[in-house]
Amino acid sequence: MLRFFNTLTGKKQAFKPIKKSEVGMYTCGPTVYDYAHIGNYRTFLFEDILRRYLKYKGYKVTQVMNLTDVDDKIIKKCDEQKIGLKEFTEKYTKAFFEDLDALNIQRAEYYPRATEFIARMVEITNMLLKKRIAYKTEDGIYYKITRFKKYGKLSKVEVKSLEAGASGRMRTDEYAKENVQDFALWKYWTKEDGEVFWETELGKGRPGWHIECSAMSTHFLGEQFDIHTGGVDNMFPHHENEIAQSEAAFGKKFVNYWLHSEHLLVEGQKMSKSLGNFYTLRGLLAKGYHGQTIRYALMSAHYKQKLNFSFMSLDSSKNAIERLKEFVRRLDVAEGKQNPKITKITDKAKKNFEKAMDDDLEISKALAAVFELVNKVNKEIDKNGLNIDDSLELKKTMNEFDSVLGLGLLEKEELDEEIIKLAAQREEARKQKEFAKADRIREEIKKKGYIIDDTDKGPVLKRA
Numbered sequence: 001m002l003r004f005f006n007t008l009t010g011k012k013q014a015f016k017p018i019k020k021s022e023v024g025m026y027t028c029g030p031t032v033y034d035y036a037h038i039g040n041y042r043t044f045l046f047e048d049i050l051r052r053y054l055k056y057k058g059y060k061v062t063q064v065m066n067l068t069d070v071d072d073k074i075i076k077k078c079d080e081q082k083i084g085l086k087e088f089t090e091k092y093t094k095a096f097f098e099d100l101d102a103l104n105i106q107r108a109e110y111y112p113r114a115t116e117f118i119a120r121m122v123e124i125t126n127m128l129l130k131k132r133i134a135y136k137t138e139d140g141i142y143y144k145i146t147r148f149k150k151y152g153k154l155s156k157v158e159v160k161s162l163e164a165g166a167s168g169r170m171r172t173d174e175y176a177k178e179n180v181q182d183f184a185l186w187k188y189w190t191k192e193d194g195e196v197f198w199e200t201e202l203g204k205g206r207p208g209w210h211i212e213c214s215a216m217s218t219h220f221l222g223e224q225f226d227i228h229t230g231g232v233d234n235m236f237p238h239h240e241n242e243i244a245q246s247e248a249a250f251g252k253k254f255v256n257y258w259l260h261s262e263h264l265l266v267e268g269q270k271m272s273k274s275l276g277n278f279y280t281l282r283g284l285l286a287k288g289y290h291g292q293t294i295r296y297a298l299m300s301a302h303y304k305q306k307l308n309f310s311f312m313s314l315d316s317s318k319n320a321i322e323r324l325k326e327f328v329r330r331l332d333v334a335e336g337k338q339n340p341k342i343t344k345i346t347d348k349a350k351k352n353f354e355k356a357m358d359d360d361l362e363i364s365k366a367l368a369a370v371f372e373l374v375n376k377v378n379k380e381i382d383k384n385g386l387n388i389d390d391s392l393e394l395k396k397t398m399n400e401f402d403s404v405l406g407l408g409l410l411e412k413e414e415l416d417e418e419i420i421k422l423a424a425q426r427e428e429a430r431k432q433k434e435f436a437k438a439d440r441i442r443e444e445i446k447k448k449g450y451i452i453d454d455t456d457k458g459p460v461l462k463r464a
């Protein structure tokens with residue numbers, strides 16, 4: 001039985017989606033104003049593992065990840081660089097998707113951009129105004145948190161302590177709101193915003209950050225849906241505010257399961273530019289680390305534990321993947337009689353893998369189950385060789401594990417298939433006496449790391 005630790009209830013709970021075999025899942029995405037750092041990718045990888053495991057369990061997953069492409073930081077940078085909002089954010093959006101590919105993170109079903117959902121944000125803000133939960137000031141429209149009785153139910157903050165704390169803070173020439181914790185739904189245009197504004201019935205201006213996620217999640221997933229995820233730093237105030245907006249506007253429970261991933265430490269310290277331990281994914285790739293290695297290092301601890309990232313952890317990740325790949329390569333040699341122990345080992349590994357993942361995605365225990373299989377089967381192969389049916393069963397199992405782990409363990413086979421196709425095309429070209437074409441294909445095959453030996457029994461492919 002699949003169970004998740006639900007931040008909302010503060011305990012592990014059996015997962016029951018609203019529709020029996022479908023899951024709606026919303027994940028807060030990046031603000032596209034810079035290259036994302038590995039702490040961001042830790043969260044996105046946790047969400048990828050969650051998504052993959054839900055699919056492993058047979059659910060149809062609809063995942064939505066927003067792209068925040070308008071906010072204060074973006075507007076400031078556009079102004080500094082004298083560049084349009086769209087041109088500026090497109091650059092980092094493109095980089096973001098390249099990073100996802102490098103880490104083998106599966107694509108969500110939808111990546112809505114905030115700037116494309118302004119109408120929906122206006123609509124929800126209007127609902128909140130009508131219910132007198134939102135109010136207007138001279139600089140914008142704000143959400144009055146004392147009007148939402150359940151405010152704080154996710155993060156367990158108390159509204160009273162927020163108000164008490166407010167008087168002590170640098171209150172507030174900057175904002176004309178009534179309470180320092182009230183938050184902006186709509187910000188009226190000011191000179192600093194330059195070209196960035198929308199003329200709407202709320203006035204000329206732009207949306208606040210929190211309303212984005214309420215607008216886009218409910219647009220795609222409905223007013224109530226199954227899972228909302230994010231990093232722990234988004235829990236308050238961002239997710240708390242999403243709940244307040246959505247539940248006050250639509251009058252029903254917003255999300256059933258809230259999952260939050262913990263911080264990433266680098267060499268035992270908080271990652272920060274001033275400590276010189278701040279890494280983007282691109283920075284690590286440029287140092288020569290493979291995306292799969294970084295993926296393994298960032299995903300192999302439980303998502304609710306602080307993860308300590310280090311260059312040593314990258315090295316051991318590289319070794320771990322190499323061990324798994326070497327094992328898969330061994331499965332290619334098949335001979336001899338069937339070995340009844342193989343099925344037993346496989347069944348046990350699958351059971352342990354699922355038991356671990358069912359228990360709030362205990363990934364390190366799941367990996368331990370995979371390595372136990374590798375060790376035991378390796379011993380069996382040393383003793384008895386490997387029968388073709390056993391080999392196929394093991395490949396199938398490793399493929400199932402890898403559908404969750406996403407390490408590309410069996411990718412070599414896909415490559416082989418492509419090479420085999422190319423080799424067949426070359427053979428055909430030779431038969432047709434199109435030798436220039438045949439040579440061209442041979443070169444292409446060589447580039448992919450294979451050479452062709454033409455023997456009297458026909459061409460034979462070898463690794464270069």
Ligand SMILES: [Zn+2]
Nearest residue numbers: 028029213238
């Ligand atoms: Zn969000």
